[in-house]
Amino acid sequence: MLQHVFILMFVDLMEAVLRKNKPCINGELEGGLCYCRDGWTGASCHRRMNCAGFERESNGSCVSCLEGWTGSDCDAINCNNHGTPNYDLTSCSCEKPYSGQFCETFVTKDIYSYYNRIVSKTGAIGVLTCIPLILIYITCDRYAKRRQRKRVEKHLTDTMLNHLTKGVNRQALAYLLQSDKVILVTKLNHLASLQLLADYYVPPQMFDKECLMSYAYKYKIL
Helix, strand or coil: CHHHHHHHHHHHHHHHHHHHHCCCCCEEEECCEEEECCCEECCCCCEECCECCCCECCCCCECCECCCEECCCCCEECCCCCEEEECCCCEEEECCCEECCCCCEECHHHHHHHHHHHHHHHHHHHHHHHHHHHHHHHHHHHHHHHHHHHHHHHHHHHHHHHHHHHHCCHHHHHHHHHHHHHHHHHHHHHHHHHHHHHHHCCCCCCCCHHHHHHHHHHCCCC
C-alpha cells in the first residue's frame, strides 16, 4: 500500500515537472494548444491512445480499442465494474474477489471473504426487513383463521335451523296441541260431573265415594 502511494507521488511530481518545462509532453504547442503526436491524446498529450489497430476514424479517433480500454480515443480504463481506474499506473484498484490489471480475473480463494462482506453489510438490513414481514404474516394468519371459524359456526347454525324448520310441521303441531287441550278439558268436565254426582247422590252402602271414583278410573271414564 505504501509502495503504491510513493509511486503515485513520484508520477505526479514527474508530470508536474514535465508540464512546467514542456506543456505538451507528447506533442507541440501552437497558439496555446497542444497538437499531439500520433497515438497520444489529452490536454497535455499525456494519455496514450490504446487503439486495437492503425485504422482511424475521420476525426482521428480509434475504430476499436485494446482489451481493458474504452472511449473514442481508447484512453479510458475499463475496470469491468469491479474496481476504480488508476491512470497514473494505467491499471485498476480492484475489489475482492477480482484482480488483474483491469479486474478481469476472478480469485476463487477470496470468494468466501467477498460473500461474507456482502452478508455483513446486508445482514442487519435483512433482519430488520424480515421482522415486520413475519409479524404481518402472523397477524394475517390469525385473522384468516378467526374469519374461517366464524364462517363454519354460521354455516352449522344455519344448517341446524333449516333442518328444524323443515322437520316440524307447524299445522300438525298445532293440531296435536289443540287435541291435547280438548282431551284435557273433556277429562276435567267428567271429573267435575262425577264429583258432583258423588256429592249429591248417595249410592248404596256398598258403593262409597272412593269406590265410585276408582270405578271411573278403571273403566276410563276419566
